[in-house]
Amino acid sequence: MIITMKKDATKQDIENVMRQLKNKGLQIHESIGENYNVFGVVGDTSQIDPKRIEANPHVESVVRVSSPYKKASRMFHPEDTIINVNGIKIGGKEKIVVIGGPCSVEGKDMICHLAQEVKNSGGVMLRGGAYKPRTSPYAFQGMGTEGILAMVEARKKTGLPIVTELMSADKLDEFIEYVDVIQIGARNMQNFDLLKAVGKTNKPVLLKRGLANTIEEWIMSAEYIMSEGNENVMLCERGIRTFEPYTRNTLDLSVVPIIKKKTHLPIIIDPSHATGDWELVESASLAAIAAGADGLIIEVHDCPECAWSDGAQSLKPQRFAEVIRKGKKIAEVIGRDM
Amino acid sequence: MIITMKKDATKQDIENVMRQLKNKGLQIHESIGENYNVFGVVGDTSQIDPKRIEANPHVESVVRVSSPYKKASRMFHPEDTIINVNGIKIGGKEKIVVIGGPCSVEGKDMICHLAQEVKNSGGVMLRGGAYKPRTSPYAFQGMGTEGILAMVEARKKTGLPIVTELMSADKLDEFIEYVDVIQIGARNMQNFDLLKAVGKTNKPVLLKRGLANTIEEWIMSAEYIMSEGNENVMLCERGIRTFEPYTRNTLDLSVVPIIKKKTHLPIIIDPSHATGDWELVESASLAAIAAGADGLIIEVHDCPECAWSDGAQSLKPQRFAEVIRKGKKIAEVIGRDM
Amino acid sequence: MIITMKKDATKQDIENVMRQLKNKGLQIHESIGENYNVFGVVGDTSQIDPKRIEANPHVESVVRVSSPYKKASRMFHPEDTIINVNGIKIGGKEKIVVIGGPCSVEGKDMICHLAQEVKNSGGVMLRGGAYKPRTSPYAFQGMGTEGILAMVEARKKTGLPIVTELMSADKLDEFIEYVDVIQIGARNMQNFDLLKAVGKTNKPVLLKRGLANTIEEWIMSAEYIMSEGNENVMLCERGIRTFEPYTRNTLDLSVVPIIKKKTHLPIIIDPSHATGDWELVESASLAAIAAGADGLIIEVHDCPECAWSDGAQSLKPQRFAEVIRKGKKIAEVIGRDM
Amino acid sequence: MIITMKKDATKQDIENVMRQLKNKGLQIHESIGENYNVFGVVGDTSQIDPKRIEANPHVESVVRVSSPYKKASRMFHPEDTIINVNGIKIGGKEKIVVIGGPCSVEGKDMICHLAQEVKNSGGVMLRGGAYKPRTSPYAFQGMGTEGILAMVEARKKTGLPIVTELMSADKLDEFIEYVDVIQIGARNMQNFDLLKAVGKTNKPVLLKRGLANTIEEWIMSAEYIMSEGNENVMLCERGIRTFEPYTRNTLDLSVVPIIKKKTHLPIIIDPSHATGDWELVESASLAAIAAGADGLIIEVHDCPECAWSDGAQSLKPQRFAEVIRKGKKIAEVIGRDM
Incomplete structure (x- = not known):
């Protein structure tokens, strides 16, 4: 200093x-x-x-000359962290993972069917919202516990580990029992009490970057989780807020090499929330892989126009499969498997 | 639509x-x-x-032609909401209120002494952080319950109602028992579970605008609280995040007439967090009053360089008194009392 | 409407x-x-x-239901515009072009030598600044006409067409005589008199996006040039200004599919100015190709630490060659040549 | 350093x-x-x-420890610069000036009539656009020389000095002959050749802050003008670009004390372009005066709905007079005259 x-x-x-x-x-x-x-x-x-x-x-x-974080810092932990989710490894030179699924779980049959489609297309984990952060109190708030149990059923049928968002520490027991990866959403990136709570578990955490948070603040939020003992943190970029109205957010792919330089943690890209438009998802997904990302989390829906939320940014399963097909080839060029 | x-x-x-x-x-x-x-x-x-x-x-x-909020909307509730905090009225044509106090409570004697200074200078409520949202897990996190009890002591001595930040719903009982105004911080503006929890109480809430949230999203967060039954919501602007590095944030004073046009809720300005620099606080405070704000919340500290947090943006008591002295005259010009 | x-x-x-x-x-x-x-x-x-x-x-x-631009609009001109620069074609399904060279021309020998390195590495055009827009009046302002003539010499030796920035309409004759592609810099994107002036020539124009300009404003600036008769416009994204301090700007790759959907013009990406850091250039370049860009413009310097400007973001020639080598393979995956 | x-x-x-x-x-x-x-x-x-x-x-x-500018720096020039425009003094402890007038000059009668209204309301200078920077090439581009001559006529009738925007150095002679204050618009804040050109005159310059320019870059643009010999520079804040869609821009009033601390130049506020909405202009104007600004530049139009440009943000003369009436009283509170 x-x-x-x-x-x-x-x-x-x-x-x-x-x-x-x-x-x-x-x-x-x-x-x-x-x-x-x-x-x-x-x-x-x-x-x-x-x-x-x-x-x-x-x-x-x-x-400051040295960084304000330690546990997350590449300097004190030069090897890549590899996170193990039911046998699927994420980070380092491991296979690039693709997580697919709907914005919201809309029922048991729906999620089981979609999980099968995600698996058939090449996805290796299932995403789906049971507790939904919505700008409006009058919008659909998610199916809650029922949604979590529907995802558990989908995992039973397909073997895909499940990723879902935790909004409040009082649901933590439910998540520890049923969920494979706990997602902390962008709006809660600096909900420090929630970070500390998941830091006391040993569940893998997918920590989304806040809409207007710097890379350093984001790593500091990972440090909150890690300083409580849980080092299984994956960072997830989902776009930042800028003046540009055409896209929902602006995807900042520079984070891929930066996170890899500054930390030893895996970095996942969410092209669906970043762009807010399914027509832009393929381009952003391939770019993310070329940039060096360790994984993608993509919204997939059978019938985007019937989706209970975020349909405009969801891919149909066959397009999702197409993204994975092309992605695999790009991964090869940069020396990765997918 | x-x-x-x-x-x-x-x-x-x-x-x-x-x-x-x-x-x-x-x-x-x-x-x-x-x-x-x-x-x-x-x-x-x-x-x-x-x-x-x-x-x-x-x-x-x-x-959309009509706004997505209702309870907060001026259209459905043309008269100003007046919030009563232990007899102090906020909003409408009531006196402009000034809330003063340290960023963090640092001890019982400190807060009691400072509360007296705030009162002597013309402040009518006491602010102070007991639970502190800090970017780093290694930074001082606040005195917790001990800090709340110290503020209660300060209220006993001075009669000033107390305003302090709630970061987690599991402390709600403590806040209901001891606190006069519950502050929801900028980082939790879209922590919807926390909003719903305070919405079920009848305590006045000071809802800060998120760093990168639009005015409409902010009003929607007020709507979350109100839709649960608690209509005692004050909105507090504390600067938004922009590209400008000189100030901590950019204070958006246009919210004053906009909030008054769109809603019936009081609007409070926080010049300390907005600027991050005590040398800019007087200018921003007077501007806020001239713009039509219903109140100010200002950081005050006896010894800014010894403060445990945010000293750089704290006013010494005599400067705080000076701001109030000038502010009263500006209030008069625009037909308000302070 | x-x-x-x-x-x-x-x-x-x-x-x-x-x-x-x-x-x-x-x-x-x-x-x-x-x-x-x-x-x-x-x-x-x-x-x-x-x-x-x-x-x-x-x-x-x-x-508005229909867009405010016409000549640039894909709706009124469904086929891709292909721009011909001394026989090199840009846009549509043509080869992805790579433009390389120093930020500033520093002398005749320097630019001739570097042009040869750019050519050997696989670059097909030469960039270099002779008139430099600098924040400070005390910083090096470029070699001016002497720099232009040095580039002409480099073109003579290597055959590479030359791209350089025009800052003022009073140098237009010089540019018409000597330059192959006229660059309009980010700071002049809405210098409408300059846009009109280059619109009256028939030289290809590389129009950079302004630091804080929306995609629509950028297309409108292309429309200014086209409405004067010059339809040879290439759009160039070089990062937008956001709150993130780590990178010089935030590269917005979503523009690639958006520009291709909305317009028929080629889209070029500048990863050097976008990131401001040579360590991030390879990742951003490969991402741009995967996203579907029609070209890259990259800063190259033999000795970045001796560069008269922007050394921190310049690649050495062998790294530049490496980016092209990998880029070619990614281009293949998405069905393009490079 | x-x-x-x-x-x-x-x-x-x-x-x-x-x-x-x-x-x-x-x-x-x-x-x-x-x-x-x-x-x-x-x-x-x-x-x-x-x-x-x-x-x-x-x-x-x-x-950097010391600032990159010198001529603009308060450190090397501790006394306030006072600019004299036909006898009207701006800066330091001089009277706060109010500049009023239409966005665009629409004819000789119109501007003469409006100039009289501005004068009657308490305005001391006349603004009006003859050369207009418009996003669209199909929008009204201003009356040009005819507009300048109409303003000269209005000055003859009312004595009000005239302020108008220069977009291109090739009109400089016209401006030197006819105009009292040369405005450099936000889009040309870093059109360095234009800055150098006006720096070679001795006309007062009103330099608007660019939409996405930092305070330091803005002062550096003033330094460009001053380093050529013209020290008559007034800085004008007109809002910066942020994510908030409700207002046209976000007015950053923190610049008032910052510019006064860092430089010795006058600072003028433009509430019309900052907000883009006449209903917000009074609040912003009074706030600017309370913040310590040296002047205001406000759009005034007899019939905003008939204005050829920017009618939505124009005040009718009687509202303009009302703003001045209240502004005078606020000026008094902070020890200034208006």
């Missing part, structure tokens, strides 16, 4: 800041010149809040 | 969409011309999800 | 709006119901400014 | 960077510790491009 004092800071002002840091067990390296009054802080600075130091009126700026 | 069909939609395609809507008890008004195939839908369209209709491949666009 | 009047609009108010439109030779289709007062406008509505109609206090909303 | 080298940088790597800087006449202060390899650079670093140093693969980060 590099601290620059203001030009008019007195010797006493500087010593006050230094003392505060030394009291926390950190070492201080001397200032580099009369014009600058800059000093370096060495030690475990992840415990230090730069904003708190900047609150000192004599401090000009505080710049 | 106005639905435009694609040019190549057949008679049958159009009838399918119409039938779907009629089945929900809505009336359809006939198409306006061979070139367009546009029709209007009359009735309670707030139950209809436009995205679901757009999923139909024969539909070109769906445009 | 669909116009919705406010509920309290009188018959007279509605007739006033209708008359205004009929005076412009447009046809009006009757209103669709007593609750709504909606009417459709048929004819050449691209001449109508929706904002002007919305200025009428009795109008609730104006929604 | 503080440069941090990567941990694995060798002595030779560090010396290479140092040598490069010393060759530019800068002084280097020694490194502050074996863990860090940080050094300070002292001297005129405004000539150095931080990105160029970051291009070195051994450099971790480069942080």
Whole structure:
């Protein structure tokens, strides 16, 4: 951490800041010149809040040199984390996984049938919403427990592990019992109590990036989960909010190489929520694979126009199969299997 | 709701969409011309999800004419809502309220002392964080229950009602017992389970706008709380996330006249989180009053450089008093009391 | 165009709006119901400014059904435009082109040498800045005419057509004489006088998307050029400005299928300016090809740390060759040549 | 400027960077510790491009301590710049100025009549567009020279100085002869050739902030004008582009205290373009004055629904007079005259 004092800071002002840091067990390296009054802080600075130091009126700026996360950091954990979901491995040089399924579970028969279609098309996990975060209180809120049990039935029939969103810690027991991957949605990316709760389980977690969260904040949310003991975290990009109205969100594929450089965690791309338009999903999916993603999570529905939610962004099963078919070839080019 | 069909939609395609809507008890008004195939839908369209209709491949666009919220809407509730917090009235033509206090409660003596300073300066409510949403799991997370009890003590000494953030529904009983206004933070603006939980109480709620949420989404979150029965909702703007790095966020003061036009709820401005810099707080506070806000919530600290969080944006008590002194005069110009 | 009047609009108010439109030779289709007062406008509505109609206090909303552009529109020109640059064809099902070269021309020897490296690596055109738009007036502003002439020399030696940025219409003669593709930079995307000026030439134009411009505004800028007679326009995405600080900009690859759907023009991707970091360029380049782009424009430099500008985002020639090598294989998967 | 080298940088790597800087006449202060390899650079670093140093693969980060602008900087010019437009003074503690007028000049009678209304209402300068930057090539592009001459006529009748937008350097002579304040529009904020051209005149310039430009980039554009010799620059905030669709742009009033802290130039607010909605203009105008702005530029039209452009955001003269009436009282509260 590099601290620059203001030009008019007195010797006493500087010593006050230094003392505060030394009291926390950190070492201080001397200032580099009369014009600058800059000093370096060495030690475990992840415990230090730069904003708190900047609150000192004599401090000009505080710049972190090391990252504020540790458990998620590639620096302290150079090998890729491989997450094992009922035998399916995700991350590192493992096969690129494709997760398919409807936005919302709409009934047992529907999800069982669709799970079979996802499997036949080459999908290896089943997604489906039972608890749905909806902007409007009057919109369909999901089937709840009944939806979870319908997914369990679909898993029984197809063997596909199930991924579904947890919105509240009070449903955690249900998720631990029935679900294979707990999804934390974009709107809850900084619901820190929920992060801590899933951090105390050992279930794999799919952590979506918030609509307006930086990459660093996103990794910090992974760090929340990991710091509680659960290191099975997959990051999932689903588009960020920008000024462009044509797409639902703007898919930021630069996160793929960045997450791989900064962390050891798998990175999954959700082209359905990112674009909000099924006509754009194939292009975004192939781009994600070429960019180096470890997996895709795609909305699939037999009859998009009858879907209870998000039909406009759902692929029909045969298009989903087509995306996988092309994706496999692109994976090969970049030295991956899918 | 106005639905435009694609040019190549057949008679049958159009009838399918119409039938779907009629089945929900809505009336359809006939198409306006061979070139367009546009029709209007009359009735309670707030139950209809436009995205679901757009999923139909024969539909070109769906445009809402009426707003998707009702309880929050000025149209269905023309008079201003006045919220009563222990006798202090907020909204309508009532006095503009100023809420002051530290980012975090740091101890009983500290908060009692500061509460007295806030009161002496002209503040009428006390803010302070006991449960703190922090980007890093290693940062100070708040004093928890001990912090809440310290605020209760401060209220006993000064009479100031207390405002503090609820991060998780499992602390709701504690908040119902001790707290006067429940704050829902920006990161939880779309934590719908939390919104429903506070909607079942009758405590006044201060609902902060999410960092990247539109005004309509924000009002929909108020609607979540109100649809559960709790109509005591105040909206609080605290800046949105933009590309500008100089300020912590960009304060969007246009919300003041917009919220007043669209809803009947009070609107409070938080200049401290919006700017992130105490040097900008006075300018933003006076602007907010001139814009027509019903209140301000400002961070105040005796020793900003010693604050456990957000010191850089805290005012010292005498500056806080100065803001109130000038604010009162501006309030007068626009026909309000403060 | 669909116009919705406010509920309290009188018959007279509605007739006033209708008359205004009929005076412009447009046809009006009757209103669709007593609750709504909606009417459709048929004819050449691209001449109508929706904002002007919305200025009428009795109008609730104006929604365009047809797009505001014509010459750029796929609807009026279903076949792909193929642009011919000295025999190199761009667009449609033609080979994907790769344009390489330095940010700035730094001398005749330098650009001639680099042009040879670009050619050896598989690049088919040479980029290089002679007139440089720089945020600071104190930064290197480009070599000007001398730089243009150095590029001409490089073309003579390698046969590669040259692409360079025009910042001011008063240099147009120089560009017409010497340059093969005129680049309009992001900062000038809405410099309408410059667009009109290049629209009067018949030189191919590479039109970069502005940092904060919507896809529709970008197509409208192409329309400016085309409406003056020059239909040789290629669109170039180079990232948009968002809140994310890690990358210089956020590359929006969704534009690839959107531009192809809405227009008949070629779409080129610039991964260097989008990411601002050479370590991210390969991932973004391969993603762009997989997404369906018609070309790439990549910064290449022999010695990035000695570059006079933008070194941090430049690839060394052997890495550039590697990107092309992998890109060719991805192109094959999606049925394109490169 | 503080440069941090990567941990694995060798002595030779560090010396290479140092040598490069010393060759530019800068002084280097020694490194502050074996863990860090940080050094300070002292001297005129405004000539150095931080990105160029970051291009070195051994450099971790480069942080500027001093600002990249000089002529615009408050540090080198502590007193406020006061701009004199035909005797009207702008900036410092001078009267807050109000500039009013239509978006577009629509004829000589129209502008003369409106100029009189603006004057009667308390406006002290006349705005009006003769050359109009329009998204669509098919929209009204302004009356051109005829519009300028009509404004000259209006000035003759009312004495109000005239402000109008210059879009292209080839009209500069016309502007020097006829216009009192040259406006550079948001879309041309980084049209550097245009900035240099107006920098060579001595006309006051009103420099609008670009839609997606940071405050620093905006000041750098002022620096372009000033570095050519013209120090008569007023900055004008007109809203930035964000994700919020309700308003045309998001007005960023934090620029008022920031511009005053960082520079010595006057800051003017344009509430009309910022909001895009006349119903929001009064609130934004009063807020701007309370925030400390040196002036307002407001669109005024006799018949907004007949305006040839931007009618939706224009005030009728009596509302404009009302804004000024209230604004004067707010100015008084903060110790200014208006």
